[in-house]
Amino acid sequence: MQSMTNDNTNITSFKKDQLDDVNRIIRVNAVEPLDANSVLRAALDHHLLETGSQSRAQLTLSTSKALGLSLKNQLYLAAAVECLHNASLIQDDLQDKDTLRRGQESVWSHFGSNAAINLTDLMIATSFVLLGHVDSKGCLPRLLICMQRAIALTLQGQSRDLSDDGTTRAVKTSLAVAESKSGPLFALCLELPLIAASELSFLNAAQQAGRFFGAGYQVLDDINDAASDQATENSANVVVALSKVLSAKDAHYEAQAVARHYLDRAHRLAESLPNNCAALLIEYCVMLSQNLRESEP
Numbered sequence: 136m137q138s139m140t141n142d143n144t145n146i147t148s149f150k151k152d153q154l155d156d157v158n159r160i161i162r163v164n165a166v167e168p169l170d171a172n173s174v175l176r177a178a179l180d181h182h183l184l185e186t187g188s189q190s191r192a193q194l195t196l197s198t199s200k201a202l203g204l205s206l207k208n209q210l211y212l213a214a215a216v217e218c219l220h221n222a223s224l225i226q227d228d229l230q231d232k233d234t235l236r237r238g239q240e241s242v243w244s245h246f247g248s249n250a251a252i253n254l255t256d257l258m259i260a261t262s263f264v265l266l267g268h269v270d271s272k273g274c275l276p277r278l279l280i281c282m283q284r285a286i287a288l289t290l291q292g293q294s295r296d297l298s299d300d301g302t303t304r305a306v307k308t309s310l311a312v313a314e315s316k317s318g319p320l321f322a323l324c325l326e327l328p329l330i331a332a333s334e335l336s337f338l339n340a341a342q343q344a345g346r347f348f349g350a351g352y353q354v355l356d357d358i359n360d361a362a363s364d365q366a367t368e369n370s371a372n373v374v375v376a377l378s379k380v381l382s383a384k385d386a387h388y389e390a391q392a393v394a395r396h397y398l399d400r401a402h403r404l405a406e407s408l409p410n411n412c413a414a415l416l417i418e419y420c421v422m423l424s425q426n427l428r429e430s431e432p
Contacts, residue, residue, distance in 0.1 A: 153210065157192045158183055160214040161221070165261040178246045178254045182225060185237035192217040194324040194415050201412035202332035208269050212327045215265035215282065220320055222258035223289060225251050230297060259286065269331060277330050281338075285319035285326075292316035296371050309376040310350065310393065313357070318349030325405075325413055337408050344404035348416060351397030355423055358390050358430050391427050398424050 162183060166176050192213040199209040227233070228241035229251045235241060243251035266278045292315025295308070322345020329337050357364070357373045364372035365383075373393065377386035402420040405413035 153196060154186070154189050154192060156210050157189070157196075157214045157217055158186060160210060160265065161218045161258075161261065164214075164264050165218070165257055174246060174250050175254055175257060178242050178250045179258075181239075181245060182221065182236070182242050182254070185239055187237055189217060190419070191220050191320060191324050194321070194419070195328060197415040198325050198412045199328040199331070201410045201414065202328050202334065203410075204328060204331055205270065208331055209328075211265050211268045212331065215262045215269075216320065216323050216327065218258050218265060219262040219282070219286065219323070222255045222262070223293075223320070225258070226255040227293070229255075230293070266327075271331055272333075274330050274333065277335075278327055281326050281330060282323065285323045288315050288319040292319075306373065306376045306380075309371060309373045310354075312371065313353035313373060314346050314350040316349070317353045318346035321345040321349045321352070321416075325408065325416065328412065329408075334409055340404050340407050341413075344401045344408070344413065344416065347397045347404065348401035348420065351394045351401060351420070351423060354390055354394035354397065355426060355430070358387065358394065358427075361387065361390075391431070394427055395424060398427075 162179060165179055166173070169176050195213040195216045196209050199212055204212070224236060225242045228236050229243040229248060233241055234244040241251075242254060246254075262282065263279060266275065266282060269275070269278065271278060292312050296312045296316060322342045325341035325345055326338055329335070329341055354373050357375075361372060361374035364375050365378065369375055374386050374390045377389050381389060398420045402417055405416045405420070
């Protein structure tokens with residue numbers, strides 16, 4: 136997966152101490168019930184040694200701040216989304232048998248499959264606990280329902296991705312998987328702050344913006360991985376799926392057009408949200424569109 140940072144943007148302009156606070160909040164709440172020598176403590180600490188771009192935490196912080204939420208609420212909402220995202224990475228590595236994550240051994244590779252499964256469950260449960268710390272003024276049930284829906288859609292996408300039996304996958308199915316694997320958690324970065332700010336009329340637009348952005352993000356990732364996935368005939372890759380009916384060059388161009396379409400739709404929807412709260416998502420869209428131009432064959 137490509138990084139969401141770029142030297143030509145100010146995406147990483149958040150104060151480092153806020154992002155450090157997000158990780159601290161995740162860890163404290165996850166390990167608090169555990170014994171000092173629990174393998175889950177060690178596995179979580181190992182996984183959090185390298186934090187990645189924390190793009191979802193940054194997007195949630197940015198959206199929450201623009202909507203006037205308190206610093207406490209900004210941090211706990213960001214921690215909830217980032218905790219959930221990290222749970223998905225640990226599970227994804229196990230299911231895909233990827234031995235590396237962020238330049239170090241993945242959790243399952245270092246600590247075993249059972250530890251990875253248990254840590255995934257712990258972090259999903261912790262993400263709900265983190266929402267419980269939000270001063271939600273009666274909207275906690277809606278926050279919980281929104282998060283459960285995002286988890287369900289993400290798992291549905293992951294299940295569809297893993298159900299591929301090696302036969303040629305239809306392009307339509309590949310695009311649906313692209314939307315559902317990445318989109319719901321990006322949408323959550325917008326939806327949770329909107330709920331906490333009682334801006335409920337914008338939830339549908341936020342959900343669509345996140346879904347379209349996630350799809351564009353995933354298709355660009357497929358473009359970057361096309362050569363290696365073509366070698367293994369991985370039809371989960373949109374470019375590989377397109378190459379079954381188009382020449383390699385045309386498949387690449389068509390994938391670019393699809394990604395650009397998704398990012399443009401996400402951009403327009405993000406602009407419709409209140410208080411310019413999705414400004415960072417718009418910046419992400421611009422950055423990835425630039426990456427698309429740079430990936431032209």
